[in-house]
Amino acid sequence: MTLNIRYLWEKHGNALDLQDALKHGLIPAPNQFYLAVINRDGLGVANSVGGTPIDASDRDYFDFHQHNPSMALRVEPQLSISRRSGHIVIRFTRRMETANGAFDGVISVGVEPSFMASFNDEGNLNPRDFISIRHDNGALLVSEKGRNIRGSQVHVQPPVFNGDSGVMRMEKDKYKDRDARIVAWHRLPGYPLVSYVGLSEADMLAAQEGPIRGYRQFAELSSMLFLLMAAIGTWFSVRMASRKRQADEIRQTYQLAIDEAREGFFTMRALYGDDDELQDFMIEDCNSRGASMVGHSKSELVGRKLSERPLLQALELALPAFRHAMENGFCEDEFEVADPRPGIPAWIHRRLIRSGAGLAVTLRDITESRESQELLIKSANTDALTGLPNRYWLLNSLPTLLRTARNRNSAMAVLFIDLDNFKLANDRFGHAVGDKLLGMAAGRLKSVIRTGDEVVRLGGDEFTVLLNTVEHAGEVESVATRITEAFAEPFRILGHSLVVGCSIGISLFPEDGLDADTLIQKADIAMYASKADKKGLFRFYNDELYQRIRSKLDAEEELAHAIASRQFEVHYQPRADTRSGEIRGFEALVRWMHPVRGMILPSHFIAMAESTGSIVALGSLVMQSVFEQLAQWRDAGETLVPVSINISPSQLDAGGVDHQIQSLLEQYDMQPELIEVELTESVMMSEAESIVEQIANIRKMGVKLHLDDFGTGYSSLSRLQEIDMQVIKIDRAFVSRLGTSNQADVLVKTIVLMAKELHMEIIAEGVETPLQLDALRHLECNEVQGYLIARPVSPKEATALLRQRFLLDASKPEAEPPA
Known part of the structure; x- marks a missing residue:
């Protein structure tokens, strides 16, 4: 159940709907099973019971899976109370991971003890x-x-x-x-x-007292019955003849039944030596099915010793099981036939029961069930898309391979491979091309490795190559070089020519580690170093790489902690009317108020937040803070102006931005005209259906859309009209050169004229000198923003600016350039 849900999560992510799965019978009804999916932040995003999300971040199982990379099913070591159902449950949990192996949440199945x-x-x-x-x-x-x-x-x-x-x-x-x-x-x-x-x-x-009491009564009556026995002797003799005929009929019926049974049946008598040591067994009887299962006829077996006709195993393998049954009264096992011939099963289930001085033996053909079981095992260990061994196979097989290498005193190598630019190809041409590309990549990897080595698909666009026998590092370099050269050739798929290289990280056994988890982790670290240096290369692991990655991970962990503990504060930079200088709005800009290092500017953490996905939580925190601040200003009687919020592409990729804004508008009873959203040009050019739908929904609410940093990306006029952007923000790179370059003046003038023709407002960013302001006034730009007007300020200072209203002064000195 948890494996199925993990697959659906990896496929659908936050769109996973367990209620829909329940409706279609994919999971059991929540009468004794309570299934929940908890995301990486500890919030229950889906469950089989329904209701509002529940925070599970304080649960022991969430902490265990968050810090333990094992993907195995875990049984919680005590009963617990389900927060949703209120019932006592035994909890089974399994870790979920992203495509790159990072913790992505937990699947929890609570089972009521009564079911067990x-x-x-x-x-x-x-x-x-x-x-x-x-x-x-x-x-x-x-x-x-x-x-x-x-x-x-x-x-x-x-x-x-x-x-x-x-x-x-x-x-x-x-x-x-x-x-x-x-x-x-x-x-x-x-x-x-x-x-x-x-x-x-x-x-x-x-339970034995009843029979004992009966025997005692029988003894008391036996003398009386003895007298009666003489009287009925003649009648009994007649009945004996009749009974004999009945017994013969029953024996024939029994023999017919066991002969026609689907299981093989044997009765065997134990044979002892002079030292009373069990030495052999005599086959006293068997049915036809049993005889055929060992490749003989019934007449060839009855009366023969086991040593003459071993029951589907060599005598030295069969006798221990037979002796065990004689000593303990019972033995049951399964075994594979060493050399099955036509008509003889490949797998046998054997049951031996002591009966008197011998054994009753039943044999059942389980070949079909074992083949089905092996097929299931193969399916569980094989990647369905590429046919390669999968992550489950790697985690279970690599420890065995390492023990073998240790025993023979040889080295191994683990190559962690990540395809370069795969996501771009997948997003541009669709999943059909992406899946075909992964299959072809698997084929290229298999074509260049050595005989006896293994290629494994971990998931997504990540692969692992295991070099089982390595004499020196040069062998590993040779394989890695062949792989990079193979991926330098374009892939031709459905009429497209795709250049998708690969980055490789390498760890060596035993130099870099003695266990599977350590070697995989270090190969992964080396791969990230390779990708960071230059895509299409391979790197061997060393401690310097580890320290570099460790520092990066520590910084990412510190950022995640800062978001969770709300160490961030929103500052506000005003926009002013170009002519009058009256304040027209604020742009919300986040600052990290570090408890030790003080205020940290966005340039030091936004890129990291984007790369780790923390930008989604950080963006939510900024939105919440902006709405809270507007509500405080409103309740204090201040004259409100719109506040613009920057929305990153990652937030839109995660989805739900439109719902979040709608929810906050309702929660704070806020007019939509007071909220504005700033989007980058890359977001505007996206054709992803979910992103286009979110932007359209935000516009329908009455929220203004700003196109931020215009001119630095790759916007098209048609997309400007389709999305109905209302405001263009001219990037500071153009504004900074106003009055100093004729080309810059022409570019800004062109942007302003185009915006006016499209009935869009113009905001110029980065205005720092009176000369730039004069040029923008001449071009009739609507609003200006920059250090000449005001720096980003705290909420308290922003309140003072609201009351000041007019921010431009002809005598105001030129502002300092930005730090």
């Missing part, structure tokens, strides 16, 4: 019996008890079980009700769970 016990019919339990499931730490997760057991705990102390399974007697002082029990247990392989059953010894002995 639903396999047992409560009516089958004696009054003092119980069935339980415990975590390895001793916590009781599930308990089904007979009616005479009171309280939640049966044991005085949690029991200790040694080994994977077994049976033992536990004394009465181990139980609160002072009743000794026979206990059998079994551990679930691969999970921290043990299930066990306790049967009351007293109840088991009491």
Whole structure:
């Protein structure tokens, strides 16, 4: 269930709708299962119950998966209460990751304990019996008890079980009700769970009292019956003949039944040597199916020893199982036939039960089920798109490969490969071309590696190559060079010629690490260094790279913490009417108020916020702050002017910006004319349906749209008309050269004339000198913004500017250039 949901999350992201999945029967109804998807910030973004989102960031399982890269299913070591349903649940969780392996959230499935016990019919339990499931730490997760057991705990102390399974007697002082029990247990392989059953010894002995009482009564009546037996002797002799005929018929029917059964059946007698050591078995009987399963006829087997006709295994392999069954009364296993011939199963399920002085053996052909199981395993370990081994295979197989390399005292190499410019190709030509490109990339990788090495697709556009045997670093360089040269050739797909290179990071075993996680992590670090230096190269890991990446990660972690703890403050830079100097609005500009380093300007953290995705949370914080400030000014009776908010492309890619603005307008009862949105030219040129729809919805609310930094990108006039932009902001790069360059004057004049023809307002950014202001007045630019008017100021200083109203003064000295 969690693997399915993780796949849907990776495919749909925040658009994942579990209610729709529930409606179509893709997940079970929330009567005993409560499924939730928690994003990387700890917010429940989807669940099978419905209702408002719940913050799960304080949950232990969220903290565990956030700091633990394992993708395995985790069982929480104690019962917990579901915050949404209010029911006690056993919680199963699995980590989700982005395409680059970063933590992306948690899938949580809460299962009511009653479901875990639903396999047992409560009516089958004696009054003092119980069935339980415990975590390895001793916590009781599930308990089904007979009616005479009171309280939640049966044991005085949690029991200790040694080994994977077994049976033992536990004394009465181990139980609160002072009743000794026979206990059998079994551990679930691969999970921290043990299930066990306790049967009351007293109840088991009491069950034998009835037969004993009957035997005693029989003895008392036997003398009387003896006299009657003589009288009916003649009649009994007649009946014996009849019974014999019936027994013969039953024996024939039984023989027919076992001969026609789908399972093979054998009865075998144990043969002992002079030293009473079990040496062999005699095949006393078998059915036709059993004989055919071992490649013989029934007549060829009956009366023969096991050593003459080994049951589908060499004698040295078969005898231990047979001896175990004789000693313990039972043995059950599955094995693969070493050399199956036509008509003989490839996989056999075998059950041996002690019967008197021998064994009853049943054989069942499980070839088809094992093949289906192996097909499922292969599917789970294979990437569906490229046919390569996947991340699951890598995480499970690499530790084994490393142990093999360690045992033979040889080296290995891990190559972490990321395709360059894949996202651009995918976005430009669509997912069909992107999927075809990934398949062709996988083919090129396989074509240049050595025999015996492995290519793995981790996900997205990331691959890993495992070089299983390495004599020296030159071998690794040779393979990496062949890969980069192979990807230098364009890919020709559906009429398109795509140049998609690759960046490679390399880690070596044992120099760079002794375990799989360390080697993958260090190869990933080297890959990022390669991509940062120059795409299309390969780099070996070294500690300098680690320190560089570590510093970057520390900075990213510090930024994330700063956003979570609201260390940011919004400053406001005013815009003024070009002629009168009257304040016309503010632009909201964020500042990081670091507790140690003081105020940090956006140029030092915005790019990092964009690259890590933190810009989405930071942008939300800025919007919230702007609405709060406008509401404070309104409540204080100040004359309000519009405030423009910068929206990054990443925010629009994440989606929901229009809904957030609409929600804040309603929450603060704010007029839409007081909110303006600034977009870059790259956003305006986007043809992504979701982005175009968000921009259209924002415009419909009555919110003004500004085209920021006009002239520095690649805008088209047709897109200006389609999106209905109302304001153009001329970039400071043009304004700074006004009056000093005839070419700059012409460019600005052209922009102003074009905007007027399109009925758009003009705002000039970066106005710092009276000469620039005079030129803009001459060009009839509507508004100006820059250090000549005012620097970005705190909310308190912005309040003073609101009351001042007029910001331009003819005697005002020239402002300092920006820092």
